Structure formats: C-alpha cells, structure tokens
Amino acid sequence: THFDHVIIGSGQALGTLIGGLPEGETVAVIEGGLVGGTCVNVGCTPTKTLVASAKVAHMARRASEYGVTTGPVGIDFARVMERMDVPRVKATTSMEAWLSGLDHVTLYRDWARFVAAKTVQVGDTTVSGERVYINVGARPRVPDLAGLEDVPWLDNARLLDLRTLPEHLVIIGGSYIGLEFAQMFRRFGARVTVLEAGDQIAPREDVDVANALRGILEEEGIVIRTGARVERVEATSEGGVRVLMDDGDVTGSHLLVAVGREPNSDRLNLPAAGIETDARGFIEVDDHLMTSAPDVFALGDVNGQGAFTHTSVNDAEIVLDTLRGGSRRLSDRIPVFALFTDPPLGRVGLSEREAIDQGHRVLKATRSMDRIARAKEMGETKGFVKLLVDADTDLILGAAILGVSGDEVINMFAAFMYSGRPCREYRRAVLVHPTISELMPWILDDLAPIESAPVPSQAA
Numbered sequence: 001t002h003f004d005h006v007i008i009g010s011g012q013a014l015g016t017l018i019g020g021l022p023e024g025e026t027v028a029v030i031e032g033g034l035v036g037g038t039c040v041n042v043g044c045t046p047t048k049t050l051v052a053s054a055k056v057a058h059m060a061r062r063a064s065e066y067g068v069t070t071g072p073v074g075i076d077f078a079r080v081m082e083r084m085d086v087p088r089v090k091a092t093t094s095m096e097a098w099l100s101g102l103d104h105v106t107l108y109r110d111w112a113r114f115v116a117a118k119t120v121q122v123g124d125t126t127v128s129g130e131r132v133y134i135n136v137g138a139r140p141r142v143p144d145l146a147g148l149e150d151v152p153w154l155d156n157a158r159l160l161d162l163r164t165l166p167e168h169l170v171i172i173g174g175s176y177i178g179l180e181f182a183q184m185f186r187r188f189g190a191r192v193t194v195l196e197a198g199d200q201i202a203p204r205e206d207v208d209v210a211n212a213l214r215g216i217l218e219e220e221g222i223v224i225r226t227g228a229r230v231e232r233v234e235a236t237s238e239g240g241v242r243v244l245m246d247d248g249d250v251t252g253s254h255l256l257v258a259v260g261r262e263p264n265s266d267r268l269n270l271p272a273a274g275i276e277t278d279a280r281g282f283i284e285v286d287d288h289l290m291t292s293a294p295d296v297f298a299l300g301d302v303n304g305q306g307a308f309t310h311t312s313v314n315d316a317e318i319v320l321d322t323l324r325g326g327s328r329r330l331s332d333r334i335p336v337f338a339l340f341t342d343p344p345l346g347r348v349g350l351s352e353r354e355a356i357d358q359g360h361r362v363l364k365a366t367r368s369m370d371r372i373a374r375a376k377e378m379g380e381t382k383g384f385v386k387l388l389v390d391a392d393t394d395l396i397l398g399a400a401i402l403g404v405s406g407d408e409v410i411n412m413f414a415a416f417m418y419s420g421r422p423c424r425e426y427r428r429a430v431l432v433h434p435t436i437s438e439l440m441p442w443i444l445d446d447l448a449p450i451e452s453a454p455v456p457s458q459a460a
Contacts (some may be wrong), residue, residue, distance in 0.1 A: 003028040006129030008112045008120065008268070009136035010095070011037030012309040013299040016316035017133060021323075026104050028127050028345055030120070032111035034199050035099070037137050038301070039309045040091035042157040049084045054187035058220075058342065065379055075188050084160065100321065114273040117293055131295045133319070134275075134283060135312075136268065138261040138301035143172075145257075146232035151241045153233070153255045154290060156181070162254075166190045170243055170252035174201035176339050178258035179217065182350035183341050186222050193250050195228035195243065202339070206352045208272040209386070209400050213345065214429035216382050225250075263302045278303070278304065287329040288322040289315055305330060308337055338407035338413045343369075343383050346410025349398030349417060352388060352450070369403035374434040380404035387413075387443050394422035405436040412437055 004025035007014060008058075014037075018027060034041045060073045099107045112120040119128040140146070140155035154162075169185050173177045174196025186192045194201065200210040201217075201224060202265050214224055229246045233255065236242050263281045270277060276284050276292040282304030289297045289305075295437065298321050300312035314333060321328040339345040355362045369447040370381035383403030390397050399413040416426050423444055431438040 001125055001127050003127065003129045004108070005131050006030070006118070006127055007119065007133045007135055009037065009134065009264075009300070009302075010035045010099075011122070011135050011137045011151075011300045011312055012039050013133075013135050013312040013316040015095075016313050017135075017299070017319065018099075020101070020316070020320040024104065026106070027102075028106050028108060028129065029099055029381040030108045030110070030112045030122055030127065032109070034092055035096040035354060036092040037135075040088055040095070042160060044309055045091055045367060046084045047085055047156075047184075049078065050184050051180065051342070053080045053083060054184035055342055057448075058187045062379075067132060075165065077188060078163050080188065081160070081163055093314055111267065113269040114275070115269070117273050118296060119273075120268075131297070131323075132273075134268065134291070134296065134298040134302060135300050136264040136302050138263045138307065140257070141260045141262045143257065143259050145172075145230060147234050148257070151233050151235045153241065153257050159256055166252070166254035168193070168240075168452070169254050169256060170241065170250055171195065171256045171258055172243065173258035173260070174198070174224065174226070175203060175258065175260070177257065178227070180214070180340055181256060181258070182373075183217060185222065186217075186220055190196050191223075191235055191252075192221075192241065193223040193225070193252065195230060195245070195250070196224070196226045197228055197230070199226055201226065202345075205345075206353075206372045206386075206400070207348075208352075211404055212383060212402055213339075213341065215341070217341070261301065261307065263304065266301055280304070280400050285330070287331050289319050289330060290322075306333075306335070310336070310383065333416060334417050338410065340407060343380060343403045344405075344407040346401040346406035346408070348410050348414045349396065350388065351398060351400070352386070355388050355390075355397045356450075360397060362397065362450050363389040363391050363447040364377070364450045365443045367443050367446065372403075372436060372439050374436050374438075375404050377434065378404060383438070385443060387440075387447070389423050389444075391449065394424060396423045396426075403436070409437045409440065412440065 005021055006028045008030045010031040062328050063070045099105055108122045110123040113120050118132050165188055168191040171182055171194045174194045180194045182194050201214050202210045216370050230243055232244050240251055240253045242249055242251045265277055265281050265283050274293045278284055282303050283291055283298035285291055285298050285303045291298050299315040301307050318328045334349055336348040365387045367385045369375045369383045375381050386400045388397040396417050401410050427441045427444045429441050
C-alpha cells in the first residue's frame with residue numbers, strides 16, 4: 001500500500017501528471033466518483049456537445065437569411081441528450097480502461113481521507129506515498145436559500161439527466177454556467193428566465209462586455225432580471241417551482257441553481273495531514289503548487305487558482321517541472337478562458353477594470369464585429385473586440401473578444417502575450433484573408449488613452 005506517487009482524484013490534471021512521472025515509479029490513483037472528473041462527465045464534454053446542437057437549431061431557424069429554404073424546425077430533445085451522452089461515456093470509460101491497463105498504476109475506486117501526512121484511508125486500505133497530489137476538483141455551491149430543500153431543483157450535473165425539455169427553465173445565477181445553459185435551452189425551445197443578484201450578468205466582466213452579452217441573449221427571448229434578490233423558493237401544485245424575490249416572483253417548470261462552485265477539500269480530513277485552506281475552503285499552494293505539507297501538491301479546481309481544464313493541465317505541467325528541478329511558476333500564468341455562448345466570449349489577461357485598479361496607464365482600442373469582413377460574410381456580426389495595452393511598456397495587458405470565433409482567436413492574443421514582445425511587433429504580422437483573426441493586429445491602430453474608468457461590476 002506504499003507508492004512513489006499517490007494521486008487523489010482523476011480530474012484533468014491526471015493524464016498529464018501520470019504521463020510525466022519518472023518511468024518505473026509506482027502510482028496509486030484514487031477515485032470514488034466518475035473517472036475523468038468534471039470536464040468529461042458534467043462539464044466541457046457534455047455541455048459543449050449541447051451547445052453544438054443548440055447552434056444547429058438556431059442556424060436552421062435563420063436559414064432563410066442565407067437563401068436556404070427549410071421546413072419547420074423541430075427539436076427531438078431526447079435525441080439531443082442521447083447525442084450528448086455518447087462522448088462523455090466514451091471519455092470516462094476509455095480513461096478508466098487506460099488506467100487499469102497500466103502496469104505501474106493501481107486504481108482504487110473509493111473515496112480517500114487523510115489519516116496522517118501523505119497517508120490516506122481508502123475503504124479498508126491504507127495508502128501512502130512519497131509524494132501526494134490532491135486533484136479532487138469542485139462541486140456546485142448550494143446557497144442558503146429558504147425552501148430549497150423542499151423543491152426539485154437542479155444543478156449543472158443533474159440538469160444533464162433531463163430527457164424532457166423544460167417548459168420554463170428558471171436559472172438563479174447569471175454567470176458563466178447559468179448563461180451557457182440559458183442560451184442553449186432557449187434555442188431548444190424552452191422559455192428561460194435568468195435571475196442575477198448583482199447589477200449585471202457575468203459579474204466579473206467589464207460592464208461594456210456584460211451589457212453587450214445581455215443584449216445578445218435578450219434578443220433571443222431570454223428574460224434577464226438583474227438586482228434580483230431571491231428570498232425563498234416553493235413548490236407549486238403543478239409540480240413546478242416558484243421563486244419569490246423582494247420585488248415579485250417568477251414561476252417555472254424547472255429550477256437551475258448556478259451560483260458558483262466550492263472545492264471538495266472538506267471531504268479529505270486535511271487537518272490530519274497538516275494541509276491548510278483559505279476561508280472558502282480552497283487548498284493554499286505556493287508558486288509550485290505545493291501545499292503547506294511537504295511533498296503534497298494540490299492541482300486543479302481545488303486550489304482556487306483556476307477553474308478550467310487548461311489550468312488543471314498547466315498545474316500538472318508546473319508540478320512535473322518542479323520535480324525535475326525546473327523554474328516554472330504558477331505566478332507566470334496569464335489567465336485565459338472563454339464563455340461558450342453564441343457568439344462566444346474569449347478573454348485573456350486583465351479586464352479594463354483590473355488594469356486600472358492595478359495602476360496601469362491604459363491604452364484601449366475597440367472594434368465592432370460588423371467591421372470585420374469575414375464576420376459580415378458569415379452573417380455573424382454581433383459583439384466587439386477590446387484590446388488593452390500598457391502605455392509605458394507597449395505590452396498587451398488583456399483582450400476581450402465577444403464575437404464569432406472569439407473562443408479561438410483569443411488564443412492568438414495569449415500566445416503573443418507570453419512572448420513578452422511589444423505589441424507594435426504584432427502589427428507587422430501577415431495573416432490569412434479572409435479570417436476573423438486577420439484584423440486583430442490592425443486594431444492596434446485605434447489605441448488611445450482611456451477617457452474614464454469603467455463602471456465597477458458586482459464581482460466578489
């Protein structure tokens with residue numbers, strides 16, 4: 001029961017970590033839930049499959065704009081959900097088969113709790129390691145909301161078990177998860193109401209981005225109420241849910257609660273191992289992802305340093321580099337992510353608000369998507385691009401692309417930021433025409449000092 005390496009949890013850092021550990025060293029992988037973690041089971045894989053189906057439905061309804069004649073557009077919701085299940089089931093079964101087939105890996109299908117430093121109890125077995133890696137992820141946060149325990153509410157995982165389309169989906173929470181589900185279910189034909197307590201949806205985004213996104217969603221028929229202070233929920237006699245607020249109420253057939261996520265650290269008995277967490281329960285780590293306990297690392301969502309597959313994989317890369325004596329650090333990582341609405345929002349680096357708060361002299365350029373030839377040719381002109389540059393260093397501080405292919409184009413900005421080169425060099429690049437990305441360097445011509453600070457958001 002003693003191994004060179006013990007990995008608790010099988011989230012997206014796992015494959016990179018196992019693939020990079022020294023050959024011939026023994027590994028224990030402990031997983032009490034679904035192998036693969038959030039991404040392949042209830043996150044990226046199933047939800048982006050649903051996004052794709054919703055996009056097809058939306059474009060079918062728009063077919064006449066492109067000179068294409070179709071009949072009435074219908075939704076076979078059960079078939080949509082069946083299609084969603086195929087890649088996620090394949091991903092988790094393939095990953096479990098891969099782990100089980102590795103001679104140097106022992107897979108324990110149970111939950112782990114620390115009993116001492118670098119030692120955990122797994123069912124009736126005690127497992128210890130020279131090094132331990134905590135990779136247990138996070139789960140939906142359950143708010144302290146009166147009546148919630150008495151109604152059949154859904155989180156992002158249970159929503160994926162539906163096989164009948166909701167007549168009216170009410171969503172508490174107007175951030176990334178809530179907005180993605182709002183748009184896809186509206187496109188499937190459900191009525192959708194989003195209730196956000198703050199003054200804007202997507203609370204961590206700049207107000208111009210949030211307002212543009214809200215306009216796009218409302219144009220599709222999604223009802224959005226900001227400043228919605230939910231006081232309690234209750235069941236209706238028809239089997240639905242009524243949400244009562246300080247300024248009225250709304251009744252729906254289904255309720256999705258999407259108010260953030262919390263780490264699974266509380267299940268591990270961390271004090272027994274001398275592992276410290278912050279006030280929200282995220283495991284505290286240093287610049288190399290090591291916890292307060294020597295030779296114990298925390299990777300992925302549980303460390304609070306990023307809530308994405310790509311940050312989890314990068315965590316594993318930093319840990320492996322550390323084990324090899326390298327110099328990669330968590331603090332060198334530039335945040336990059338996407339919101340997979342349609343059009344998507346791609347973001348890298350600082351927001352405008354963050355850049356100002358950190359004292360930068362900011363140059364800003366914006367360009368509407370309707371000024372980009374390829375977007376016009378595609379009939380996808382909603383949204384805009386915003387670029388932020390430090391006036392003193394000529395380095396890109398951040399970018400936001402709310403528009404067609406924004407989730408892809410943002411990676412180009414991220415790569416250039418990692419180069420550490422002055423942004424004017426980017427202007428010299430010759431890119432393929434006609435593409436969305438080709439005009440990004442030209443936006444540099446519009447850089448100008450910002451005139452005023454952006455309106456603060458309601459981000460925590």
